[in-house]
Amino acid sequence: MVTIDLSQVSVRDGNELLRAAASRGEDIEVLNPDARHHIGVGLVAPVSVKVKGSAGYFCAGLSHGARFEVESNVGWGVGDSMYAGSVVVGGNAGAIAGVALRGGEVVVKGNLGSRAGQVMKAGTLLCCGKASFLAGYMMYGGRIIILGDSGERVGEDMSAGAIFVGGKVQSLGSDAKIAETTAEDEASIREFLARYGVKFDGPFTKIVNAGTKLRYGVNEPISRPLPHTVFSEGETYWNAKVVEDIHAKSLIGRYRIRGYGASKAVPHLGDIALKIDPSRLSAAQDALKTVNLAMTLGDRHGAVPLKLSMPVLNEDCTGARLEDGGHCREHRRRRHAGGAARRSRTAHLPVPVRAARLEHPRHAARRRP
Amino acid sequence: MCGIAGIIFKTPGTNQVLGRALVDMLDGCQHRGPDSTGFALYEDGIKGLRLRFLTGEDSAAIERIRAALADQKATIIKEKREGATFVVDVEYQGDIQPFAYAMEHAAKLVSIGSSLDIIKDVGTSHDLDKTYHISEIRGSHGIGHVRLATESDVKPEAAHPFWATGFADVAIVHNGQITNYWKMRRRLEARGFEFRTDNDSELIAVYVADKLAQGIKLEKALEQSVDDLDGTFSFLVSTKDGIGFAKDRLAAKPMVMYEDDGLVAIASEEVSLNRLFPGKPLSTTEPAPGTFRTWSRSI
Numbered sequence: 001m002v003t004i005d006l007s008q009v010s011v012r013d014g015n016e017l018l019r020a021a022a023s024r025g026e027d028i029e030v031l032n033p034d035a036r037h038h039i040g041v042g043l044v045a046p047v048s049v050k051v052k053g054s055a056g057y058f059c060a061g062l063s064h065g066a067r068f069e070v071e072s073n074v075g076w077g078v079g080d081s082m083y084a085g086s087v088v089v090g091g092n093a094g095a096i097a098g099v100a101l102r103g104g105e106v107v108v109k110g111n112l113g114s115r116a117g118q119v120m121k122a123g124t125l126l127c128c129g130k131a132s133f134l135a136g137y138m139m140y141g142g143r144i145i146i147l148g149d150s151g152e153r154v155g156e157d158m159s160a161g162a163i164f165v166g167g168k169v170q171s172l173g174s175d176a177k178i179a180e181t182t183a184e185d186e187a188s189i190r191e192f193l194a195r196y197g198v199k200f201d202g203p204f205t206k207i208v209n210a211g212t213k214l215r216y217g218v219n220e221p222i223s224r225p226l227p228h229t230v231f232s233e234g235e236t237y238w239n240a241k242v243v244e245d246i247h248a249k250s251l252i253g254r255y256r257i258r259g260y261g262a263s264k265a266v267p268h269l270g271d272i273a274l275k276i277d278p279s280r281l282s283a284a285q286d287a288l289k290t291v292n293l294a295m296t297l298g299d300r301h302g303a304v305p306l307k308l309s310m311p312v313l314n315e316d317c318t319g320a321r322l323e324d325g326g327h328c329r330e331h332r333r334r335r336h337a338g339g340a341a342r343r344s345r346t347a348h349l350p351v352p353v354r355a356a357r358l359e360h361p362r363h364a365a366r367r368r369p
Numbered sequence: 370m371c372g373i374a375g376i377i378f379k380t381p382g383t384n385q386v387l388g389r390a391l392v393d394m395l396d397g398c399q400h401r402g403p404d405s406t407g408f409a410l411y412e413d414g415i416k417g418l419r420l421r422f423l424t425g426e427d428s429a430a431i432e433r434i435r436a437a438l439a440d441q442k443a444t445i446i447k448e449k450r451e452g453a454t455f456v457v458d459v460e461y462q463g464d465i466q467p468f469a470y471a472m473e474h475a476a477k478l479v480s481i482g483s484s485l486d487i488i489k490d491v492g493t494s495h496d497l498d499k500t501y502h503i504s505e506i507r508g509s510h511g512i513g514h515v516r517l518a519t520e521s522d523v524k525p526e527a528a529h530p531f532w533a534t535g536f537a538d539v540a541i542v543h544n545g546q547i548t549n550y551w552k553m554r555r556r557l558e559a560r561g562f563e564f565r566t567d568n569d570s571e572l573i574a575v576y577v578a579d580k581l582a583q584g585i586k587l588e589k590a591l592e593q594s595v596d597d598l599d600g601t602f603s604f605l606v607s608t609k610d611g612i613g614f615a616k617d618r619l620a621a622k623p624m625v626m627y628e629d630d631g632l633v634a635i636a637s638e639e640v641s642l643n644r645l646f647p648g649k650p651l652s653t654t655e656p657a658p659g660t661f662r663t664w665s666r667s668i
Contacts, residue, residue, distance in 0.1 A: 007647065032648045035639035037400075053650040056640050072650035075639060076623060094623065094655060113655055114620045132620070133658060 007032035011039060022047045022066065035075060040068055046085070057094075060087045063104075076113070079106040082123070088196065095132070098125035101142060107196050114151070117144045120161065128198055134173065136163045136207070145189055147200050155207045164189060164204040177210035218252045288312050370517045371529075371544040372401030373624075374636040375605040375612045376645075377510035377664050387411075388498075388506035390645060391513045394634070395494035397641035401544075402515030405528035406497050407489025409480070409540035409607055410511040417446050417460045418537065419486055423477040423525050424455040430476040431455055437475035441468050452500040453490055453525055454479065466535030466582075470563060473534075477526055477565070482538035484508070484609055489528035509666060510612055512605045514542035521568045530607075531571045533578035534562060538609040541577060543570035544637055545602030545622045553597070573604055591615040591661035605635060613663030620658035627653050633664050 002021040004014050014030070015038065021028050022045035030051045033039055037056035040049055046065040054072040061080035070078075073091035081100045092110035101120035111129035118134070121141040130148035136155045146154075149167040156173025164181065172178070181204050193200055291312050299305035374394040376387070391408055399406075424430040434455065438445060443461040450456075455476070461468060465481060472478050480487035488501045494515065498504050514529035521527045533539035547553070547569040554564060554572055562575050573594070580590035587608060594615050601621035606613050614635055616624055627634045627642045634642050639653055656662070 034643035034647060035651075037638075037640065053648070054639055054643065054653075056638060073639060073653060091650075092653070092655070094625075095620065114658060132655075 001029060002026050003029045003031060005031040006034065006036055006039075011036050014039070015041060018043060018049070019045075022049075033070075035073070037075065040066065054091065060085075073110070074108075078108070079104065079125075082106070092129070093127075097127075098123070098144075101125060105192075107198075109198075111148070112146070112151075117142070117163075120144075124192060126192065126196070126198070128200075130167065136161070136176075137173070139163075145192070145204075147198070147202075150207075155209070157213070158207075158209050160209055163207040165207065166200055166202050166204055169205050169207070172207065175210050175213040176207050179206045179208045181206040370401045370519075372398030372515040372637040372641070373512070373529075373542045373544050373603065373605050374398065374514075374634070374641050375510070375512040375542070375607065375614070376632060376634045377612050377666070378632050379666075380631065381509065381666065387508040387511050388502075389504040390634075391511050392494050392498045392504045393644040394636055394641040395513045395515050397644040398636060398638050399493050399515050401637055402517040403493065404518045404523045405489065405491040405516045405525065406494045406514065407487065407516070407528045407530050407542070408497070408503055408511060408513045409485060409487045409530040409532075409542070410503070410506050410508050411482075411484045411538070411607065411609065412486055412506055412508040413484075415458060415482075415484055415486070417458050418443075418481055418483055420457050420459065420472060420481050421479040421487060422455045422457075422472075423453055423479055424450075425453050427476075433475040434472070437472055441471055443468070452497075454488070454501075456486075465537050469535050473563070473565065478532075479526075480532040480540065482532075482609070485532075485538040485540060485607075487530050487532055487540055489514075489530065490525045491523055491528065510607060512540065512542045512607045512612060514544075520546065521566060527566050527568050529570055531568070531574035533574040533581070533606075534565075536578045536581055539574075539577060539581065539606070541570065541574045541604055541606045543573050543602060543604040545604070545617065546600045547572055547598050547602060548600035549598065569600075570604075573598070573602075573606075577606055587613060588661070588663045591663065595659050595661060603637070611663060611665035613661065614656065615661040616656050616658060618659035624656050625653045626656060627651050 004017050006014050018028055018040060022043055025047060027048040030039060030049065033051050033053040033055050035054040035056045037058060039051060039055045039059050040063060041058055041061045042063065043066040044064040048067045051068065051070040055070045055074045057075040058077045058080050059070060059074045060068045060082060061077060063085055064083040065085045067085055068087040070089045074089050074093045076094040077096045077099050078089060078093050079087045079098050079101060081102055082104045083102045084104045086105040089108045093108045093112050095113035095115055096118050097108060097112050097116045098106040098120055099118045101117065101123040103123045105124045107126045109128045112127040112131040112135065114132040114134055115137045116127065116131050116135045117125045117139050118137045120139045124143045124145065126145045128147050131146045131151040133152040134156050135146060135151050136144050136158050138157045139161045140159045141161045143161060144163045147166040150165040150169045152171045153173040154165065154169060155163050155176030157175055185206060189204065293312055294309035297306040372395065374391060376390050387410055395406055422434055434457065438459060443459040446458040446460060448457040469478065469481055479489065488497060488503060490497055512530060516528055529542045530540040533541065550569045550572055553576065557575050557579055560579060562579060564571060564575065576594060577590055580593065587606065591606065591613055595617065601619050602617045603622040603624045604615055614624065623637050625636055625639045625642060634645060636642050639651065642651055642653060
């Protein structure tokens with residue numbers, strides 16, 4: 001047994017000592033960890049490491065085969081990308097516990113922070129308390145067992161793997177569904193709990209991927225090389241990938257999936273920031289005088305400019321005032337009214353367009369007799 | 370990334386090694402922000418109002434400050450130059466906000482308070498301790514910050530804490546990004562508030578100041594901030610009476626709390642809390658996403 005006192009050496013030096021001892025096959029005790037980060041990162045020998053206190057971020061990350069026991073809490077990312085071995089945490093774990101787990105076992109006796117088991121691929125993450133929101137976020141393999149409540153949006157965007165919740169499922173994430181726990185699932189969980197001396201008799205709710213997202217009715221075609229022009233000058237916009245993309249789109253009617261993309265919500269009224277506090281505007285001010293709806297295009301390099309302008313419209317052609325929301329109401333009324341009114345609706349729409357005056361000299365000349 | 374820390378001693382008159390505690394806590398999480406460090410300390414025994422300015426070597430600024438103070442009918446009790454700052458304790462009766470703006474036009478004002486003193490500069494917590502003797506400061510509570518610059522320059526005025534402009538004894542420290550910064554800033558500017566930097570954390574200070582100006586209680590202001598501010602944030606706010614925190618709904622910025630009979634300590638990471646109790650495993654809790662809380666000296 002080797003003892004490393006982190007009040008005497010830095011974590012970097014401590015980890016060097018840890019690796020040296022582990023390569024000799026000696027078990028290790030870490031004293032005064034005081035929640036320092038990166039303890040035991042990259043340890044690839046099957047030794048036992050006892051951390052006498054709390055560990056900070058990424059404890060036991062990237063390790064392969066070591067058995068860690070942390071007496072108290074751990075910070076974010078315990079067992080990050082661990083390949084094999086185990087971590088047993090006596091207290092709570094911060095966010096992203098077991099992130100990107102590639103195998104091995106992470107056991108947290110207390111509660112889990114948010115996004116536990118994010119993008120994990122294999123292995124088991126056990127939480128004996130409650131989990132926070134987004135447990136199993138984007139997981140694509142392995143198993144998460146939560147003996148307490150699940151936290152909100154459990155299994156958000158998971159694509160494979162399974163989450164077993166012993167307490168209340170607070171809410172399911174998108175693309176997650178509840179499935180039936182099989183006898184094999186049950187037996188395997190009980191064996192796991194017994195191995196770590198955790199007592200729990202209640203039933204489990206199993207959560208798996210529902211398969212509604214990122215799946216399309218039409219598959220992407222199998223790519224085949226397409227002829228395209230290659231210029232001797234080097235890279236251009238046209239390359240094999242671009243041509244293939246266009247081909248795929250022509251066949252399936254959408255772009256191929258590249259990443260997750262992003263959606264932009266329609267701007268909300270609350271997004272409008274007014275430069276002047278509206279309560280300071282007095283009724284006497286003529287707001288229209290300050291509005292200028294004119295622009296000039298192409299007035300550079302001696303060219304004849306194109307001048308565009310239009311009057312400020314504060315009433316639509318029906319006479320319904322815009323400020324009262326009259327335009328919209330009028331519009332709706334007409335839509336719900338009979339055919340005669342419907343015809344008159346088409347008549348008023350082009351008016352604002354006619355109000356625009358085009359002042360290009362060439363057009364002006366054309367209008368002259 | 371940035372690191373924040375706050376501490377409040379529950380029992381008045383005891384255990385008030387405030388400066389030492391915050392220097393150690395910030396040293397614990399200095400890896401989260403090596404660019405600059407700052408403290409908002411609520412000290413015992415300040416007479417009148419304390420004003421701290423960033424002046425550097427600019428002697429003309431000190432003359433401008435003296436002239437502005439005379440202009441505002443504030444009597445100087447004591448003044449000193451300390452590091453890059455100029456500290457002056459004054460006797461002043463009147464509205465703080467116009468006084469503060471008048472002083473800000475004279476020089477870069479860091480804080481005003483009857484017990485608040487904001488000390489911030491580029492460098493680590495130990496660097497600042499050497500220059501400003503922070504570990505000798507005794508007091509009831511305080512907050513601190515280590516900064517990794519992401520949104521604006523590395524300079525003393527962009528360091529945290531930020532004083533809630535116009536409100537004596539209110540300060541904030543922040544870890545995160547406020548993504549609706551410009552929208553909120555324009556709204557606050559339209560209401561007559563002035564901004565000194567492009568730092569999104571200053572917005573939180575002014576936001577809190579605006580709420581307090583409307584007579585809204587600090588706890589309510591923190592509750593509203595969780596709805597009004599977009600982005601990822603964990604921030605601490607301190608007043609003459611106590612400290613509080615607010616945390617965004619995404620919980621993307623860490624925060625850990627420790628409480629016992631003598632004190633409440635909050636920090637970005639447990640490693641900071643452990644600096645108060647070396648070698649002792651702590652029973653800590655993590656505030657839930659989208660939550661806020663305050664502690665006052667009367668608890």
